[in-house]
Amino acid sequence: MEPPFLTAPERLWWLILLPVLYWLALPPRPRRETLTAHLPQWLAAAARLRRRPPRFRRWRFLLLVLAVVGAVLAATGPSLPGTVGPSRLCVVVDSSASMAHRVGDRTAADAAIAALRTGLMNVPPHVEIVVVIAGGGVARRHGAAARAFADPLQPAGAAVDLAAVVAAAGSEPDTAVWTITDGQSPPLPEASALTLCGASGDNAAIAAVEVVDAWPLPELRLRVQLQSRSRAPWRGQLQAQGAIDAAGPFAVVLQPEERQVAELPLRRTAAGGALTLELQMPGDVLPLDDRVVLALPPLPLPTIAVLGDRTSPIVRTAVAVLADEVGGKVIEGDELSRAGFLFVEGGVAELPPGATRAIAFGCRSPAAPLPEVWPSPTIVDWDRQSPWTAGLDLSELEVAHALHGILPAGEPLLWGGGPGGERVPLLVAVPGERRALHFAFRLQDSNLALLPAFPQLLRRAFLGSFGAAHRIPAPQLPVPGTESDLRALPAVGRPLPAFGSPARDLGAYCLLAALLALAIRAYVR
Amino acid sequence: MKVWPRPPEEPFPPPFQAMLTAILARAARVQGGRTEVARARQRALSQSGTFVGHRAYAPGDDLRRLDWHAFARTGQLFLKLLEEEERRQTTLLLDTSASMLAGEPARWTGTLRLAAILGGLALRHLDGVRVVAGGTDVAFAGSAGLSPMLQHLRVLAPRPFDPVAAAQSVVARGAPGRIAWLSDFADPAAVERALAVLRRCSARVVGWQPMIAEDLDVPLRGWLRLVDPETGVAESIAVDAELAAAMREELVRLRRRQDRAFVSFGYPLQRFPLPAATDFGLASWLEAAWSRRS
Incomplete structure (x- = not known):
């Protein structure tokens, strides 16, 4: 000392x-000294x-x-x-998805928090503590919040490069670094104290889910990729539950180190909802990557109403074909209020933009002035990139006459040659929550119904009117593939260094x- | 321990010697002076000789002198008083301790002058005087012994004085006769022990205490350093009226203890206020001569 x-x-x-x-x-x-008896x-x-x-x-x-x-x-x-020694401690806690694997009766994340609490109690009070939670992203806690850190970890995301994080933390002066990890994300940092709180084990994971959607039909097919991280064949089952009709479970046999594809034919319910896909394997130490949830939107209302000239045979045929294609039916009369899609042939109708799912041919708004007839417009071009018309051949389209000024504002998809050589839209797509296609001519005034592209155009009009709401979002896999292999053998931990103490x-x-x-x-x- | 010198003043200046001569000359003319010799002879008692009477027993008396016949008759203890014809002398026992140097004038000088008067009267009336002081024991006889006695007293110097040892020294050389003990009696306990030794030998003792001003009152005031010359102990004390009053009570208490020590052995204690250093008036010192006769 x-x-x-x-x-x-x-x-x-x-x-x-x-x-x-x-x-x-x-x-x-005293100024005076006196003898006394x-x-x-x-x-x-x-x-x-x-x-x-x-x-x-x-x-x-x-x-x-x-x-x-x-x-x-x-x-x-x-x-x-x-005493000489570090006066600052940076604790790097691995919070990657692999920390969710089970170690005995608790998870590796719980063991990490317990080790953190125990270790911080032995750190002298004068030592400044920084806790870095490294999983998916990086979060930091400083000061008293770091010293009293007891929040449960939420393991998620891919492993962070712990060696890089530790190197960055250790570059600051008088700083000791303590890494708490499960040891399943090598390389482990070499220049820090190390506490390992994980265990090796077999794991099977849902590696990917591909959705083959027959929307607006209820049929649904899932192509599920399964990854085994074991050293022997593994039997289990795949269970699908939620917004579908009863199905499964589907038995699976996973081979070591192979990625297998399981196809699940399902049928959606009309109301939509969550579809839970769960891989059930006995002895799987990481349940986090065995479960995927898909959000299924409701099926569209398959009712089609016809406005305008209902008597045209072409119209009746076209509507019947569309109903057959999307699994719907044609309604009339009092049921018009329940119509999910409008087929309008000529006439006058109020079709508010963004509020009506429809395909309209030569229909004008009541508020619009009387249109000018455009005889024999020449088709000069169409949009070949738009999802409405991409891949369709409209080169043989002939229109007997069209109407000027009846198209609402929207995305032009088809143009005719004007009197001065200008391009005049003959077809526009009205955007909004509910989309619609407006033609500047009636169906019966053109040969559109006779073109091979017409059925596809009808189908696209119906599907496109629902926008992107019908699409099933790609499922988020909770555990990246790099986190699913839990077979690494635990390494040897390293204790905390002796901390320095300030002058007293x-x-x-x-x-x-x-x-x-x-x-x-x-x-x- | 510090050795204190004698006081610088001459104890027996010519005026004192003249006064002493006058006192000795008057000794024969005072009332009863003629019978002084006879009375002195009768008082020279000893352990053997002619029976002259009884006196009451006092603690410390020699038990061999108890009169058991008188005890059988009366039931009280009496001592037989015997007269020894041959021994007629006075012993002057002088306290030479350094405490005698206290006082202004010093008690030491006054004590020597009082001893000269008492010794001179003894030489005038009796046959001899023994001066026991400062480890010396010198005998003087007759009127011719006055000058040698004064010279002997003049050269005495302060020395440690143990009352008990001095008493034992006095009785060791045989019949001391009448003992005049001149001292400040500062330690009554030691005085009691010494008187017990003398009483055991049936000595007749008269205590003489030359009084200085400090024995009766507290004239000192202020911030003082008081030194006990006998022990060398010094204390600094602030003397004010309150402490002076308390000191007066202590002095009264001391005098009572001194009186009690002498009374308990049946001995008288004479307190003689010393005159001033230059006061050699006959009236001032004649009191000592009269007191000696009582």
């Missing part, structure tokens, strides 16, 4: 006051009056000296030198001793 040192030793000069204090502590000398009587008389002869009070002087020395020492800033100020103790000496001196006579 190194001896204490003084921060301001020059203040020791104040100790030269001690001789002055000694001189002041001496009792005054009655000294015992003098002393008895003084004792009777409780008087004490003034004399040099050794103890009072010593206590005064102690108080002065204590005060002077306190002013000089005495300190005990600290002894001034308060010196001052306390001085005050104590003065307090005692008040009672010493």
Whole structure:
């Protein structure tokens, strides 16, 4: 142990006051000396009056000296030198998805938090602590929040490069780094204390899910890729539950180190909802990657209403074909309010943009002026990139006559040549939550119904009117594939280094001793 | 321990010697002075000789001198008093301790002058005087012994004085006769032990205490350093009226203890206020001569 040192030793000069204090502590000398034969009587008389002869009070002087020395020492800033060592601790806690695997009756994440709590209790109070939660992203806790960290870990995402995180944390001066991980994300950092809280084991995971959707039909087919991280063939089952008709479970046999595909034919319910896909394998240590949830939107309302000229055979045929294609039916009369899709052929109808799913041919709005007839418009081009018309051949489209100024604002998809050679839209797509296609001519005034592209155009009009709401979002896999292999053997941990301690100020103790000496001196006579 | 010198003043200056001569000359003319010799002879009692009477027993008396016949008759203890014709002398037992140097004038000088008067009267009326002081024991006889006695007293110096040892020294050399013990009696306990030794030998003792001003009152005031010359102990004391009053009570208590010590052995204690250092008036010192006769 190194001896204490003084921060301001020059203040020791104040100790030269001690001789002055000694001189002041001496009792005054009598100016006269008298011989007496009655000294015992003098002393008895003084004792009777409780008087004490003034004399040099050794103890009072010593206590005064102690108080002065204590005060002077306190002013000089005495300190005990600290010990060399890190004064900052950065704890890197692995919170990748693999930390969710089971170790006995708890998860590796729970074991990591327990190890963190136990370790932080042994860290000296003066050490600054930073907790870095590294999983998927990086989160930090500083100060008291870090020292009292007890939140449960939420393992998720891919493993962070712990070696890089540790290297970055250790680059700061006087910093010790402590890594808590399950050891399943090599390479492990080599320049830090290390606590391993995981265990090796077999794991099977849903590696990918591909959805083959027959929407608007209820049929649904899932292509599930399964990955085995075991050393032997593994039997289990795949269970699908939720917004589907009863199906399964589907038995699977996984081969070591192989990715297998299981196809699940399912049938959706009309209301839609969550579809849970769960891989059930006995002895699987990581359940987090065995479960995938898909959100199934509701099926569309398959009712089609015809407005305008219902008598046209072409129209009736086209509507019947569309109903057959999407699994719907044609309604009329009082049931129009329940229509999910409108087929409009000529006439006047109010079709608010963004509020109506429809395909309209030569229909004008009641608020629009009377249209001007455009005889024999020439088809000059169509949009070949738009999802409405991509891949369709409209080159043979012929229109007997069209109407000027009846198309609402929207995305032009088909153009005809105007009198001055300009391009005039003959077909626009009205965007919005509910989409619609508007043609500037009636169906019966063109040969569109006779083109091979017409059925596909009808189907696209129906499906496109629902926008993207009908699409099944790609499922999020909770565990990246890199986290599913839990067969790495645990490595050997490394203990925390000895922390340094700051210099300890002894001034308060010196001052306390001085005050104590003065307090005692008040009672010493 | 510090050795204190004698006081610088001459104890027996010519005025004192003149006064002493006058006192000795008057000794024969005072009332009853003629019979002083006879009475002195009768008082020279000893353990053997002619029976002259009884006196009551006092603690410390020699049990061999109890009169058992008188006890059988009266039921009380009496001692037989015997007269020894040959022994007629006075012993001057002088306290030479350093405490005698206290006082202004010093008690030491006054004690020597009082001893000179008492010794001179003894030489005038009796056959001899023994001066026991400062480890010396010197005998003087007749009127011619006055000058040698004064010279002997003049050269005495302060020395440690143990009353008990001095008493034992006095009785060791045989019949001391009448003992005049001149002292400040500062330690009554030691005085009692010494008187017990003398009483055991049936010595007749008269205590003489030359009184200085400090024995009766407290004239000192202020911030003083009081030194006990006998022990060398010094104390600094602030003397005010309150402490002076307490000191007076202590002095009264001391005098009572001194009186009790002498009374318990049946011995008288004469307190003689010393005159001033230059006061050699006959009236001032004649009191000592009269007191000696009582």
